[in-house]
Amino acid sequence: MDTTTFLAQVFGVYLTVVGIAIFIRRKNMQQILADFQKNAYLVFFIGVVLLVVGFIILKYHNIWVGTTETIITLLAWLMLLKGVLYIGLPIKSFKSMLDWYRNKDWYVISGIVTLVIGVYLLRAGF
Numbered sequence: 001m002d003t004t005t006f007l008a009q010v011f012g013v014y015l016t017v018v019g020i021a022i023f024i025r026r027k028n029m030q031q032i033l034a035d036f037q038k039n040a041y042l043v044f045f046i047g048v049v050l051l052v053v054g055f056i057i058l059k060y061h062n063i064w065v066g067t068t069e070t071i072i073t074l075l076a077w078l079m080l081l082k083g084v085l086y087i088g089l090p091i092k093s094f095k096s097m098l099d100w101y102r103n104k105d106w107y108v109i110s111g112i113v114t115l116v117i118g119v120y121l122l123r124a125g126f
Helices: 003-024 026-038 040-060 067-088 091-102 104-125
Strands: none
Touching (some): 003 104, 026 040, 067 104
16 A cells, blocks of 8 residues: 555545534534643644654655645645644634634534545545
């Protein structure tokens, strides 16, 4: 199995499950995010994990040719960027950055995009 197929499977399962959870557990997901924002240590730790995992994926899969490959590479770059922001932003800036997620329209759009990308990667990976 090549790296692209493996990462398509991993990201596909993850994004599909999260996309479904966004719609099924809306209030719970928003509460989780609110609780997450309150814990600076957890934000920093998750930032470190995102930074490291994003870097590892990019080390072995920084491919910009082909739709599936490009999507996986973009997801890895977004993980890396998100990790940098989680680590580097002051907690007040971080909280205001994530407040957009409480907007119902943006919440629905993010759920649809997450689900569509997840299903695409599942189809490409399996």
